[in-house]
Amino acid sequence: MATLAEVAKHAGVSPSTVSYVLSGKRSISEATRRRVERAISELGYHPNAGARALAGKRSHIIALVVPLRTDVYVPIMMEIAISVTVSARRYGYDVLLITNDEGPAGVRRVAGSGLADGVILMDVELDDDRIPVLREQGTHAALIGLPEDTAGLACVDHDFAAAGALCADHLADLGHQDVAFIGYAPEVYRRRAGYAERTLAGFRAQAELRGLRFVHRPCEGGYDSTAGALSRILADRPGTTGFVVQNEGAIGPLLSLLRATGRTVPEDASVVALCPEPLAEQYAPRLTAVTGPARELGSQAVDLVMRRINGDQPAEVTLLTPVLTVRESSGPAPLRSA
Numbered sequence: 165m166a167t168l169a170e171v172a173k174h175a176g177v178s179p180s181t182v183s184y185v186l187s188g189k190r191s192i193s194e195a196t197r198r199r200v201e202r203a204i205s206e207l208g209y210h211p212n213a214g215a216r217a218l219a220g221k222r223s224h225i226i227a228l229v230v231p232l233r234t235d236v237y238v239p240i241m242m243e244i245a246i247s248v249t250v251s252a253r254r255y256g257y258d259v260l261l262i263t264n265d266e267g268p269a270g271v272r273r274v275a276g277s278g279l280a281d282g283v284i285l286m287d288v289e290l291d292d293d294r295i296p297v298l299r300e301q302g303t304h305a306a307l308i309g310l311p312e313d314t315a316g317l318a319c320v321d322h323d324f325a326a327a328g329a330l331c332a333d334h335l336a337d338l339g340h341q342d343v344a345f346i347g348y349a350p351e352v353y354r355r356r357a358g359y360a361e362r363t364l365a366g367f368r369a370q371a372e373l374r375g376l377r378f379v380h381r382p383c384e385g386g387y388d389s390t391a392g393a394l395s396r397i398l399a400d401r402p403g404t405t406g407f408v409v410q411n412e413g414a415i416g417p418l419l420s421l422l423r424a425t426g427r428t429v430p431e432d433a434s435v436v437a438l439c440p441e442p443l444a445e446q447y448a449p450r451l452t453a454v455t456g457p458a459r460e461l462g463s464q465a466v467d468l469v470m471r472r473i474n475g476d477q478p479a480e481v482t483l484l485t486p487v488l489t490v491r492e493s494s495g496p497a498p499l500r501s502a
Contacts, residue, residue, distance in 0.1 A: 166207035166208060166209040167209075168182055168183070168209070170207060170209075171200065171203045171204055171207055171209045172203075174203040174206065174207055175196075175199045175200045175202070175203035176199065177196060177199065177200060181196065181200065182200055182203075182204075185197050185200040185201070185256065186224075186255075186256035201254065222281050222473075223278060223279060223280055223281055224256060224257050224258065224281065225257060225258050225259070225260050225279065225280045225281060226248070226252050226257050226258075226259050226260070226280055226281065226282050226283070226284060226466070226469060227259075227260045227261075227262055227274045227275075227279070227280035227282070227283045227284070228245060228248050228249075228259050228260065228261055228262070228283075228284045228286070229262050229263070229264050229270070229271065229283065229284065229285045229286060229287075229294070230245055230261055230262075230263060230264065230286055230287075231263075231264050231286055231287035232263040232264060232265050233264075233287070235348060235349050235351060235352050235385075236287065237412045237439075237440075239440070240440060240458050241286070243458040243459060243462075244286065244308060244458050244459070244461050244462045245259075245261070245286075245462070246459075246462070247458070247459040247460075247461070247462025247463055248284060248462040248463075248465060248466055250462075250463075251462060251463040251466035251467070252466050255466070255470050257281075257466075257470075260274070260279065260280055262274060264285075264286070264287055264294075267293065267294065268293050268294050268296070268297045271283060271285075271294045271297045271298065271303070272297050272301065275297070275298070275301050275303040276301060281304060281473050282303070282304035282305060282306070282469040282470070282472060282473050283298065283303055283304070283305045283306075283469070284305070284306050284307075284308060284465045284466070284469055285298075285305065285306075285307045285308065285309065286308045286309065287309065287357070288307050288308065288309025288310060288311055288319075288321075288358050289309075289311065289355055289356045289357055289358060290311055290312040290356040290357075290358050290361060291311065291312055291356055292309075292311050295307075295311055295313075295317070299316065304469055304472040304473045305317075305318070305469060305472070306318045306319070306320065306465045306466075306468035306469040306472070307319040307320070307321075307465075308320060308321060308461050308462070308465050309321050309358050309359065310358050310362065310481065310483075311358065314479075314481050315479070316479045317479060317481075318468040318469070318471075318472065318479065318480055319480070319481045319482070320461055320464040320465050320468060320481075320482040320483075320484070321358070321359075321461065321481075321482075321483060321484070322359070322456035322461070322483070322484050322486060323456075323483035323484060323485060323486055324358070324359050324362035324363040324366065324486075325362045325363065325365055325366030325369075326366060326483075326485065326486055327363055327366065327438055327454045327456070327486040328362070328363040328364060328365065328366030328367030328368070328370065328408075328438075329366045329367065329369065329370035330454050330486060330488045331345075331367055331408040331436045331438070331454060331488075332366075332367050332370035332371040332373075332374060332376060332378075332408075333370060333374065334436055334452070334488060334490070334494065335376070335406035335408070335434060335436065335494070336371075336374035336375075336376055338406070338434060338494060338495065338496050338497055339496055339497035340376070340405050340406035340434060340497040341375075341376060341377060341403075341405075341497065342376075342377045342378075342401050342403045342404045342405060342406070343371065343376050343377070343378045343404065343405070343406035343407070343408065344378065344379050344380075344381060344397045344401065344404050344406070344407050344408070345364060345367055345368075345378060345379070345380045345381070345408045345410070346381055346383050346390070346393055346394075346397075346407060346408065346409045346410070346411060346414055346418065347360060347363075347364060347380060347381070347382050347383060347410050347411060348360050348382060348383070348385075348410065348411050349382055349383065349384045349385070349389075349411075350382045352382075353382060360410070363410055363438060364380060364410075367408060368380070376406075377401065379397055379400055379401055379404075381393040381396055381397055383411050383414045384413075385411050385412070385413020385414050385417075386413055386414075386417065387417040387420075387421075389414070390413075390414040390417035390418050390421060391417065391421055393414070394418065394421050394422075394425075398425070404433075405432070405433055405434065405497050405498060406433070406434045406436070406494075406497070407422075407433060407434065407435045407436070408436050408437075408438070409435065409436070409437045409438070409439075410437075410438040412439050412443060415435075415437055415439065415443070415447065415451070416447065418435065419435065419447060419493075422435075429449055429493050430449065430492065430493055430494050430495035431495065431498065432498055434452070434493065434494035434495055434497070435451060435452070435493040435494065436451075436452045436453065436454070436488075436493070436494055437451045437452070437453045437454075437493075438453065438454050438455075439451070439453050439455070440455055440458070441453070441455050441489070444489070444491065445491075447493070449491065449492035449493045450491040450492050450493065451491055451493045452488070452489065452490050452491045452492075452493045452494040453488070453489055453491070454486050454487065454488045454489075455486065455487055455489065456484050456485075456486050456487070457484060460484060461484065464482060464484075468480075
């Protein structure tokens, strides 16, 4: 197994420079850092975690609290988790996964034991009960999500309110007047999941501004639940011609159900989804969709928590700008009969 000295010699730097790259204690130029990382990779060097912890009083581990729920879209969660893991390795850190079913007790256990130098929370709720634990213990933390009170916190998330507004604007620009928002399961709103509430709030505010008549119907996903939601929408607002879907499990059933009721997409009904690009591309017709960069969430969260671990205390909120890509599932509103 390669030693730190051998890595230093291979990279043409001093052993202390290699240590600084691994620990993040000092600022190292990008060129030097890349040279050291390349040497570490080529030699297969693995720092001894116990020795590093004793020397620097650090575990060189970041705890990532991942959601363990049936109402989350697993591919996106995995993409973020992989991004966190890859980004952490650039700092010489490993990632410990813990699940959010442990709640505040799990955060207190990991933070209080010294098992991890920092914590990254995912699936943040507006009044998340894990955050008081972080504040109480002074834990180095970053949030992938936005609580209601962000004072003193380092947060990164998609701008879900702007995403909802983009959907409303797109349908209004196409001339739709009656629109429906098919959201997540009722439980998601009861627990005040930030991504769901903020998207709906952004959509509602912009729909009202643009003079749209709209309804919001929660949906469990799956065929039966989507059929029930669509049935209620058409019973309440039979003139509905625009649909916004923020529930990946409801997209396919909705397209099938619209066809079954004699509505052609996009001639009779327009569908806009809030979903990842690969999902939007797999349907026929391909979906007009609002998306955001999942990988960037992970990398920015690692940067934030590492800054805190290294003595900087950024209290900041970064919202990533959503992008609306127009495809075949949305079009001009059908002409109303006299």
